[in-house]
Amino acid sequence: MLNAEIIAIGSEMLTPFRVDTNSLWLTEQLNAIGVEVRLKTIVGDDEGRLEEAIGDALRRSEIVISTGGLGPTEDDVTRQVFARVLKRRLVLHHPTLEKIRARFAKRGIPMPAINERQAMMLEGSMLLKNDHGTAPGMLIEDGGRTAILLPGPPREMKPMYSTLVEPVLRRTVGEMFILRLKLSIFGLSESRVDELAAPIYTRYTNPTTTILVKNGEIELHLTAQAKSESEAKSLLDQLGGKLEEALGDVVYSRKNESLEKVVGDNLRRRGYTVATAESCTGGLLAGRLTEVPGSSHYFNEGVITYSNEAKMARLGVPRELIEAHGAVSEEVAVAMARGIRERTKATFGVGITGIAGPGGGTEAKPVGLVWIGLADDEGAQAIRMVFPGDRHFIRVLAVNTALDMLRRRIF
Amino acid sequence: MLNAEIIAIGSEMLTPFRVDTNSLWLTEQLNAIGVEVRLKTIVGDDEGRLEEAIGDALRRSEIVISTGGLGPTEDDVTRQVFARVLKRRLVLHHPTLEKIRARFAKRGIPMPAINERQAMMLEGSMLLKNDHGTAPGMLIEDGGRTAILLPGPPREMKPMYSTLVEPVLRRTVGEMFILRLKLSIFGLSESRVDELAAPIYTRYTNPTTTILVKNGEIELHLTAQAKSESEAKSLLDQLGGKLEEALGDVVYSRKNESLEKVVGDNLRRRGYTVATAESCTGGLLAGRLTEVPGSSHYFNEGVITYSNEAKMARLGVPRELIEAHGAVSEEVAVAMARGIRERTKATFGVGITGIAGPGGGTEAKPVGLVWIGLADDEGAQAIRMVFPGDRHFIRVLAVNTALDMLRRRIF
Numbered sequence: 001m002l003n004a005e006i007i008a009i010g011s012e013m014l015t016p017f018r019v020d021t022n023s024l025w026l027t028e029q030l031n032a033i034g035v036e037v038r039l040k041t042i043v044g045d046d047e048g049r050l051e052e053a054i055g056d057a058l059r060r061s062e063i064v065i066s067t068g069g070l071g072p073t074e075d076d077v078t079r080q081v082f083a084r085v086l087k088r089r090l091v092l093h094h095p096t097l098e099k100i101r102a103r104f105a106k107r108g109i110p111m112p113a114i115n116e117r118q119a120m121m122l123e124g125s126m127l128l129k130n131d132h133g134t135a136p137g138m139l140i141e142d143g144g145r146t147a148i149l150l151p152g153p154p155r156e157m158k159p160m161y162s163t164l165v166e167p168v169l170r171r172t173v174g175e176m177f178i179l180r181l182k183l184s185i186f187g188l189s190e191s192r193v194d195e196l197a198a199p200i201y202t203r204y205t206n207p208t209t210t211i212l213v214k215n216g217e218i219e220l221h222l223t224a225q226a227k228s229e230s231e232a233k234s235l236l237d238q239l240g241g242k243l244e245e246a247l248g249d250v251v252y253s254r255k256n257e258s259l260e261k262v263v264g265d266n267l268r269r270r271g272y273t274v275a276t277a278e279s280c281t282g283g284l285l286a287g288r289l290t291e292v293p294g295s296s297h298y299f300n301e302g303v304i305t306y307s308n309e310a311k312m313a314r315l316g317v318p319r320e321l322i323e324a325h326g327a328v329s330e331e332v333a334v335a336m337a338r339g340i341r342e343r344t345k346a347t348f349g350v351g352i353t354g355i356a357g358p359g360g361g362t363e364a365k366p367v368g369l370v371w372i373g374l375a376d377d378e379g380a381q382a383i384r385m386v387f388p389g390d391r392h393f394i395r396v397l398a399v400n401t402a403l404d405m406l407r408r409r410i411f
Numbered sequence: 412m413l414n415a416e417i418i419a420i421g422s423e424m425l426t427p428f429r430v431d432t433n434s435l436w437l438t439e440q441l442n443a444i445g446v447e448v449r450l451k452t453i454v455g456d457d458e459g460r461l462e463e464a465i466g467d468a469l470r471r472s473e474i475v476i477s478t479g480g481l482g483p484t485e486d487d488v489t490r491q492v493f494a495r496v497l498k499r500r501l502v503l504h505h506p507t508l509e510k511i512r513a514r515f516a517k518r519g520i521p522m523p524a525i526n527e528r529q530a531m532m533l534e535g536s537m538l539l540k541n542d543h544g545t546a547p548g549m550l551i552e553d554g555g556r557t558a559i560l561l562p563g564p565p566r567e568m569k570p571m572y573s574t575l576v577e578p579v580l581r582r583t584v585g586e587m588f589i590l591r592l593k594l595s596i597f598g599l600s601e602s603r604v605d606e607l608a609a610p611i612y613t614r615y616t617n618p619t620t621t622i623l624v625k626n627g628e629i630e631l632h633l634t635a636q637a638k639s640e641s642e643a644k645s646l647l648d649q650l651g652g653k654l655e656e657a658l659g660d661v662v663y664s665r666k667n668e669s670l671e672k673v674v675g676d677n678l679r680r681r682g683y684t685v686a687t688a689e690s691c692t693g694g695l696l697a698g699r700l701t702e703v704p705g706s707s708h709y710f711n712e713g714v715i716t717y718s719n720e721a722k723m724a725r726l727g728v729p730r731e732l733i734e735a736h737g738a739v740s741e742e743v744a745v746a747m748a749r750g751i752r753e754r755t756k757a758t759f760g761v762g763i764t765g766i767a768g769p770g771g772g773t774e775a776k777p778v779g780l781v782w783i784g785l786a787d788d789e790g791a792q793a794i795r796m797v798f799p800g801d802r803h804f805i806r807v808l809a810v811n812t813a814l815d816m817l818r819r820r821i822f
Binding site: 012013014015016017018019020021023024025027028031036037038039040041042043044046049052053056060210212221276278280281282283284285286287289290291293294295296299300301302303304305306307309310314344357358359391392395 | 431
C-alpha cells in the first residue's frame with residue numbers, strides 16, 4: 001500500500017478555535033484508492049518549520065499533500081518553501097497571470113501587485129487549475145515521490161483534488177478497489193455491540209472493522225480491499241451479513257442513512273403519517289423528522305407543550321392526570337401521544353416528557369428521566385429511560401430513542 | 412513567549428473518522444499562561460515515525476506535549492519511544508503497579524500481565540497521577556526542555572493537565588496574564604464587519620484580534636497579554652469598547668453567550684413570554700429557545716404547522732390568504748405570528764414559513780426564501796430573507812435570524 005502524509009498550513013489551525021478538517025476528507029479519498037495516511041502535520045506560516053516539515057515528509061513518504069498557504073499575502077509561503085526543498089525555481093506562468101487579471105477586471109478593479117505571486121509555478125510542475133478561486137495548485141513528481149500543493153478553502157481544494165489529482169494518483173497506485181460498508185446501530189451499548197461483533201470480525205483481516213460511537217448511536221465501519229470491485233463487494237457482503245445476523249434488528253441502516261431518514265422512508269412507503277407532542281425535547285424531534293427532504297409527505301404537524309396548561313389545552317391531557325402523576329410520568333406521556341394523534345388524525349402520535357436539567361430533578365424523578373409515549377390505532381404505550389449527560393445530550397438521546405421506537409413500530 | 416508542540420498519538424486519528432480535538436483544549440490552556448503552540452503532529456503507532464516526531468519536536472520546541480499511547484497494549488508505544496529519544500531507562504514504579512492491581516481487584520478480576528507496562532516510568536520523571544484511569548502521565552525536564560506525556564481520553568487528560576502540569580509550566584513561564592474577550596455578532600457579513608473593525612484593531616498588536624464565522628454568526632476574538640490581570644483587562648476593555656462603538660447593536664454578546672441565551676435572559680428579565688409557529692424550520696426555533704436551562708419561564712408552547720391544513724386549524728390562518736399569496740408569503744408569516752400569539756397569550760408570537768429545499772423552489776419563490784413574522788401588542792410585521800446553502804444551513808440561518816429579530820425587539 002502506498003503511503004501519504006498531509007501537511008495543513010495555516011496559523012489559524014494553531015489556535016484553540018480551528019481544527020484541520022481538510023485532512024479527514026483527503027484521508028477518505030486517499031484510502032478509497034488504496035493509499036494509507038501515515039502522518040499529519042499542522043504548521044503555521046513559519047518558513048523554517050514548514051521547510052523542515054516538508055523536507056521530512058518528502059523523505060519518509062511516497063505522497064505528500066499540503067493544503068493552504070497559496071494566497072497572495074506575505075504569510076502565504078507554501079510555494080517558495082516547496083521550491084527550496086525540491087531545489088526548483090519558481091517561474092511566472094503567464095496564462096495563469098492573465099486569468100487572475102481577468103478575474104479582477106470582471107469585478108472592475110485592477111489586480112493588486114501582490115496577486116502576481118499566485119501565478120508563480122514550480123519548474124516542471126503540473127498546474128492544477130482552480131475553478132473556484134485565484135490560486136492554482138501544483139503537482140510535482142520528483143524521484144519517485146509526488147508532492148501536491150492544494151489551496152486551503154475546501155470549496156477550492158475538493159474539486160481540484162477530485163478532478164485533477166485523483167486520476168494521477170490512481171495511475172501511480174494501480175488498480176485497487178477499496179469499498180466500505182457502514183452498519184448503523186441503535187439500542188445497544190458500545191461494549192455489548194463489541195461483545196457480539198468482535199468474535200466475528202476479528203477473524204477477518206480484510207475487511208478491517210472499526211467501531212465508532214456518536215450520540216448513543218454505534219457505527220461499525222468495514223473496509224475491504226481487492227483487485228476487482230466485485231471481489232471487494234463480496235468480501236463486504238460476507239462479513240457484513242454475518243455481523244447483521246449476530247446483531248439483529250438493532251442495525252437500522254447499512255447505507256449510511258440517518259435514523260430520521262430510515263423512519264421517514266418507512267412512513268412514506270406505507271403511506272403513514274406521524275405527529276409529535278414534545279415537552280423536554282422542545283421541538284427537536286420534529287426538527288429531526290423535518291430535516292429529511294420530502295418529509296411533508298408524512299409529517300403534517302407537531303406541538304411543543306412545555307407548560308402544563310399547554311398540555312391540557314393543546315392535547316387534552318386531563319388536569320387530574322398531571323396532578324396525580326406529575327407532568328413527567330408514563331400516564332402523561334401516553335396521554336400526550338394519544339392527544340396529538342387524535343387531534344391531527346396521524347397514523348402515529350409521539351409524546352415526550354422528561355427532565356432535561358440541570359435543575360428540576362428529585363430522587364424519585366432524577367435529571368435525565370424521560371418518558372416516551374407512542375400511540376397508534378392499536379393503543380398507546382410509553383417507555384421509561386434515564387439518560388446520562390448534560391441537558392443537550394439528554395435531549396438528543398431522547399429524540400434518538402423516540403425515532404428508534406417509531407422505526408421498530410413500522411415494518 | 413515560550414513555544415510548544417503537541418503530538419497526538421493514535422492510529423484512529425489517521426482515519427477519515429476521527430480528528431484530534433485534545434490539542435484545541437490544550438492550546439487554549441497553553442495560550443492562557445503565555446505559551447504559543449507552533450506545530451502539531453498526528454502520528455499512529457508506528458515506532459519509527461513516532462521516534463522521529465518526538466526527536467524533532469524536542470530539538471525545536473521548549474515544551475513538547477504528547478497525548479495518547481499510554482494504554483496497556485502492544486500498540487501503546489509512547490513510553491518506550493520517549494525513553495529511547497531521551498536516552499533514559501524505563502523503571503517499574505511499584506506504588507503505581509499496586510494502584511493498578513487494586514483497581515482490578517476492586518472489580519473482582521486479576522490484573523492482566525500486560526497492564527504492568529502502565530507502571531513503567533522514565534527514570535527521573537515526575538509522575539502525574541491519573542484519578543480517572545489506569546495510566547499515569549509523566550513530566551520530564553531535560554536540558555531546558557520539558558516533555559509531558561498525557562493519556563489520550565479527554566476525561567483523564569484534562570484534569571491531569573489542569574491540576575498537575577499547569578502549575579509546573581506556570582513556574583517555567585513566569586507571571587503572565589492572558590485574557591480573552593469575544594464579541595458575538597449577528598446581522599452583518601464577515602467582510603462588512605472587517606471593514607468596520609479592521610481600521611481599529613489593526614492599530615493594536617496587544618490585544619491581537621481574530622475574526623471567525625459560524626452559521627452566519629461572526630465572532631471577534633481579542634487576546635490581551637500583560638504582567639498583571641488588571642492591565643490585561645484594561646487593554647481588552649479599551650479595544651473592545653472601541654469595536655463595540657464602531658459595530659453598534661449587531662454585537663449581541665461580549666460574554667460568550669449564545670443568541671438564544673441573550674434572548675432568553677432579556678425575555679425573563681422583562682417578564683415577557685414567546686410562542687412559536689414554525690413551518691420550514693420544523694421545530695428548530697423552539698428547540699433552540701428551550702436549549703437554555705430555565706426556558707420554561709418564558710417559553711410555554713409552540714406549534715409546527717407543516718401542512719396548510721395545520722396552519723389553518725392551529726393558527727387560524729385563513730384559507731383565502733394561503734390561496735391568494737401562497738403558504739410562503741409575507742401575509743402568511745404575519746398571520747402565523749399573530750395566530751400563535753393570540754392562541755397562547757404570549758407577549759411575542761413568531762411565525763416562520765419558507766422553502767428549505769432541495770425541491771419546491773420556483774423563479775419567484777426560490778429555495779432559500781424565508782418569511783419571518785413577529786407579532787406583539789403593537790402589531791405584526793414580517794421580514795423577507797433569501798438564504799444560501801443547503802436545506803440544513805437554510806433552516807439554521809432562518810432560526811438565527813428569527814432569534815435576532817426577537818433580540819432587537821426586546822430592550
